Amino acid sequence: MHYVYEETNSLDDRCYTTFGLTPEILMEHAGLALAHAVKKKLTCKKSALFVCGMGNNGADGIVAARLLHGAYNVSLYLPFKIKSELAKLQLERAKKVGVIVVDELIDADIYVDALFGAGLNRPLDDLTCKLLETLNAKQGYKIACDIPSGILSDLTLSSVIFQANETVTMGALKLALLNDNVKDAIGDIKVANLGISRNQYETPSSLFLLHKSDLRLPFRIKKNANKGTFGHVAIVQGSKEGAARLAGMGAFHFGAGLVTLIGEKPKKLPIYLMNSETLPKNANVIVAGMGLEMPFDEVALKTLLLSNTLPLVIDASLSQHPLLCEIIASQKPLVLTPHPKEFSSILELTCKEKVSVEAIQANRFAYAKRFSLAFPHVVLVLKGANTIIAHNGELFINTYGTPALAKGGSGDVMSGMIGALIAQGYTPKDAAISGSLAHALVSRKFTCNNFALTPIDICKGLKWL
Numbered sequence: 409m410h411y412v413y414e415e416t417n418s419l420d421d422r423c424y425t426t427f428g429l430t431p432e433i434l435m436e437h438a439g440l441a442l443a444h445a446v447k448k449k450l451t452c453k454k455s456a457l458f459v460c461g462m463g464n465n466g467a468d469g470i471v472a473a474r475l476l477h478g479a480y481n482v483s484l485y486l487p488f489k490i491k492s493e494l495a496k497l498q499l500e501r502a503k504k505v506g507v508i509v510v511d512e513l514i515d516a517d518i519y520v521d522a523l524f525g526a527g528l529n530r531p532l533d534d535l536t537c538k539l540l541e542t543l544n545a546k547q548g549y550k551i552a553c554d555i556p557s558g559i560l561s562d563l564t565l566s567s568v569i570f571q572a573n574e575t576v577t578m579g580a581l582k583l584a585l586l587n588d589n590v591k592d593a594i595g596d597i598k599v600a601n602l603g604i605s606r607n608q609y610e611t612p613s614s615l616f617l618l619h620k621s622d623l624r625l626p627f628r629i630k631k632n633a634n635k636g637t638f639g640h641v642a643i644v645q646g647s648k649e650g651a652a653r654l655a656g657m658g659a660f661h662f663g664a665g666l667v668t669l670i671g672e673k674p675k676k677l678p679i680y681l682m683n684s685e686t687l688p689k690n691a692n693v694i695v696a697g698m699g700l701e702m703p704f705d706e707v708a709l710k711t712l713l714l715s716n717t718l719p720l721v722i723d724a725s726l727s728q729h730p731l732l733c734e735i736i737a738s739q740k741p742l743v744l745t746p747h748p749k750e751f752s753s754i755l756e757l758t759c760k761e762k763v764s765v766e767a768i769q770a771n772r773f774a775y776a777k778r779f780s781l782a783f784p785h786v787v788l789v790l791k792g793a794n795t796i797i798a799h800n801g802e803l804f805i806n807t808y809g810t811p812a813l814a815k816g817g818s819g820d821v822m823s824g825m826i827g828a829l830i831a832q833g834y835t836p837k838d839a840a841i842s843g844s845l846a847h848a849l850v851s852r853k854f855t856c857n858n859f860a861l862t863p864i865d866i867c868k869g870l871k872w873l
C-alpha cells in the first residue's frame with residue numbers, strides 16, 4: 409500500500425528545510441516527469457499543447473514544454489496573466505529557448521492541463537469553466553499536471569473538471585484524486601519523483617491506497633486439516649432469501665469450511681450450504697442484515713446476535729435499524745458494510761447527524777474517518793466506486809472496483825467473503841481489506857465486457873484469483 413495525503417505542501421516544505429532542495433529543483437523534476445509522460449505519447453509528427461495557468465501548476469507545464477521543445481512540436485497557451493514569480497521565471501526561460509506561445513486553444517494531439525493544481529481554493533468562474541469545456545471537447549490524449557483542474561483543495565468540485573486520460577501527480581498521492589466523484593476525471597495516476605525518492609519525500613500518514621499486493625488470500629497452508637479448521641460462517645436469512653444465499657456462496661467460495669443459513673428452510677439452497685433454525689454451536693462469525701425486510705423479529709435477532717461473543721458482519725437493512733446502536737455498544741468485533749445511503753442512516757442512528765447521501769459522497773473520507781474515530785472497535789467498509797475501509801482513524805482506499813459490480817447482490821457476496829475470512833482467523837480489519845480487494849479484483853478478471861457480471865460470477869471468479 410502507498411501513503412495518501414490530504415495536502416502535500418508540507419512535504420514540499422520539508423524538502424526545502426530538511427533536504428535543502430529548493431522549489432526550483434522540485435519544479436524541474438515535476439516538469440521532467442510531465443515531459444516524460446507527454447513524450448511517451450508523442451511521435452515526431454504529433455503535437456502537444458500545454459495549457460498553463462497563473463500559478464506554479466502552470467509553471468510545471470512551462471518547464472515540461474521547455475524540456476520537450478526542439479525535439480518535439482510543442483506550444484504553450486497561457487489564458488491568464490501569470491502571478492507566480494516562479495512561473496514568470498520559467499516563461500522567460502521557455503521563451504529564450506524558443507518555445508512558441510500561442511494566443512488561442514489550437515488543435516493538438518496531446519493536451520496538457522497545467523491550469524490549476526493544489527492551489528485551486530475556490531470554484532472556477534464561468535469563463536474558465538467554458539475553457540475547460542472546450543478543452544474537454546477536443547479530440548486527443550489528455551494529461552493533467554498534478555490534479556485535473558476543477559478539483560478544489562478542499563475536495564469540492566467546480567462545475568467542470570478537466571477529463572484526463574492520465575494524471576501525473578507530483579511527489580505523492582493526493583486524497584483529492586481518490587474520491588468517487590472524480591474517478592471518471594483522473595485517468596491513470598502516475599506519481600512523479602521530485603528529486604528525492606518517494607520514501608524520503610513521504611512522512612507517515614493515516615491514509616493508504618491499497619495495492620494488489622495487499623490482498624492476502626486464505627491459502628490453506630496446513631495439510632493436516634479438516635473443514636472445521638476453516639471456520640463456520642452463520643448467515644442470518646431474511647425474507648428476501650436470495651441475499652443470504654449470495655452471502656453464503658461468497659463465504660463458501662472464499663474458503664469457509666462450513667456455511668449455515670439461519671432461518672426457515674429456504675425453497676432453494678445450493679447443496680453445499682446448510683440450513684438451521686438456530687445458531688450452530690461451532691459457528692465463529694455471524695453475518696446479518698442482507699435480505700432482512702422490516703419488520704422482523706427484533707427480540708429473536710438481538711438474542712442471536714448479542715448473546716454470544718462471536719464477531720459480526722452487518723450489512724443492508726440492519727445498518728438502518730436502532731438495533732445497530734446496541735450492537736455497537738456491545739463492543740463486539742464488528743464490520744459494517746454500508747453503501748452511502750446506508751451509511752447516511754448509520755450516521756443518523758449513531759452520531760445523531762443527518763447527512764445526505766450527496767454530502768457523504770462529496771467527502772466520503774472525512775465522514776468515514778470521523779465515524780471510525782468515534783467507534784474505534786468498528787471496521788467500516790464504505791462501499792462505492794472506490795471503497796473505503798476505515799478503522800480507528802486509518803483509511804484504506806480500494807480503487808480496483810469496476811462498474812461491472814454495480815448490480816444488486818454484489819455487496820451481499822462481499823459481506824459473505826469478509827465473514828469467511830474472519831471465520832478463517834483474519835482480524836476484522838484484515839478481513840475487510842482482503843475481502844474488499846478480492847471482490848474488486850475479481851470484477852477485473854471478467855475482461856470480455858463490463859455489463860454481464862453476476863454476483864454468482866463473482867463467487868465463481870474467486871476460484872481463479
Ligand SMILES: NC(=O)C1=CN([C@@H]2O[C@H](COP(=O)(O)OP(=O)(O)OC[C@H]3O[C@@H](n4cnc5c(N)ncnc54)[C@H](OP(=O)(O)O)[C@@H]3O)[C@@H](O)[C@H]2O)[C@@H](O)CC1
Nearest residue numbers: 420434435438463464465524525526527528529530531554
Ligand atoms: N510547492 C512546491 O514546491 C511545488 C509545487 N508544484 C506545483 O505547484 C502547484 C501548486 O501551485 P500553486 O500553489 O501556485 O497553485 P496553482 O494550482 O498553480 O494555482 C494557484 C493560482 O490560482 C489562483 N486561483 C485559485 N483558485 C482560483 C480560481 N477559482 N479562479 C482563478 N484563480 C484561482 C490563485 O490565485 P489567488 O488565490 O492568489 O487569487 C493562484 O494564483 C502544484 O499543483 C504543483 O503542480 C510542483 O512544481 C512541485 C513543487
Ligand SMILES: Nc1ncnc2c1ncn2[C@@H]1O[C@H](COP(=O)(O)OP(=O)(O)O)[C@@H](O)[C@H]1O
Nearest residue numbers: 791792793809810811813814816817818819820
Ligand atoms: N461503479 C462502481 N465501481 C466499483 N465498484 C462498484 C461500483 N458500483 C458498485 N460497486 C461495488 O459493488 C458493490 C455493491 O454493493 P451494494 O450496493 O450493497 O449491493 P447489494 O446490496 O445489492 O448487494 C459494492 O461492493 C460496491 O463497492
Ligand SMILES: [K+]
Nearest residue numbers: 521524555557
Ligand atoms: K492541472
